Amino acid sequence: xxxxxxxxxxxxDQWQPLDPDTSPASRQQILSMEQWLAVDDKSGxxxxxxxxxxxxxxxxxxxxxxxxAINFPVFTDGRGFSYxxxxxxxxxxxxxxxxxxxxxxxxxxxxxxxxxxxQMADESELEEALARLEDxxxxxQAAIDQPLPLFRRRS
Numbered sequence: 427x428x429x430x431x432x433x434x435x436x437x438x439d440q441w442q443p444l445d446p447d448t449s450p451a452s453r454q455q456i457l458s459m460e461q462w463l464a465v466d467d468k469s470g471x472x473x474x475x476x477x478x479x480x481x482x483x484x485x486x487x488x489x490x491x492x493x494x495a496i497n498f499p500v501f502t503d504g505r506g507f508s509y510x511x512x513x514x515x516x517x518x519x520x521x522x523x524x525x526x527x528x529x530x531x532x533x534x535x536x537x538x539x540x541x542x543x544x545q546m547a548d549e550s551e552l553e554e555a556l557a558r559l560e561d562x563x564x565x566x567q568a569a570i571d572q573p574l575p576l577f578r579r580r581s
Contacts, residue, residue, distance in 0.1 A: 431552060
C-alpha cells in the first residue's frame with residue numbers, strides 16, 4: 427500500500443489512486459475532475475485537480491468532498507498553491523493533498539497555503555520531507571495555517 431505524509435505523520439494511503447479508465451463508482455477511489463463531474467451522487471467521492479483545472483466546479487460541494495488531491499506534474503508549476511489557498515478560504519475542511527513532482531523545499535509553503543497531506547513521487551524521500559515541515563518554528567506573514575501575522579500575535 428502506498429505511503430504519504432498526512433497531518434504530520436507518515437501513514438498508509440487508504441485511497442485508490444486515480445485511474446482514468448475506471449468507471450467512477452468506488453467510494454475510496456480518487457476520480458479525475460471529468461469522472462467526478464459525471465457522477466450524480468458526488469457525496470463521499472474524492473477528486474484530483476490538474477494544473478489546468480481551476481477548482482470552481484467544486485465550490486458548491488466542498489462540505490461533501492472528503493479529499494481533494496492537487497497534482498503537481500512539475501515542481502515549477504505553482505497553480506496548485508493558489509488552488510489550495512482558494513479552497514481553504516472558501517471553507518474546505520477535508521483532506522487537501524499535494525501529489526506529484528513538488529520538492530521537499532516546498533513543503534513548508536504547501537502547508538502554509540492549506541495542504542495537510544503530501545504524496546511524493548518518490549516514497550523514499552518521505553522521512554526527509556516530513557522533517558522539512560519543521561524547518562520554521564515561526565512565520566511573520568499571515569497564511570491559511572496562521573491567519574494572524576506575528577506582530578498581531580505578540581501584541
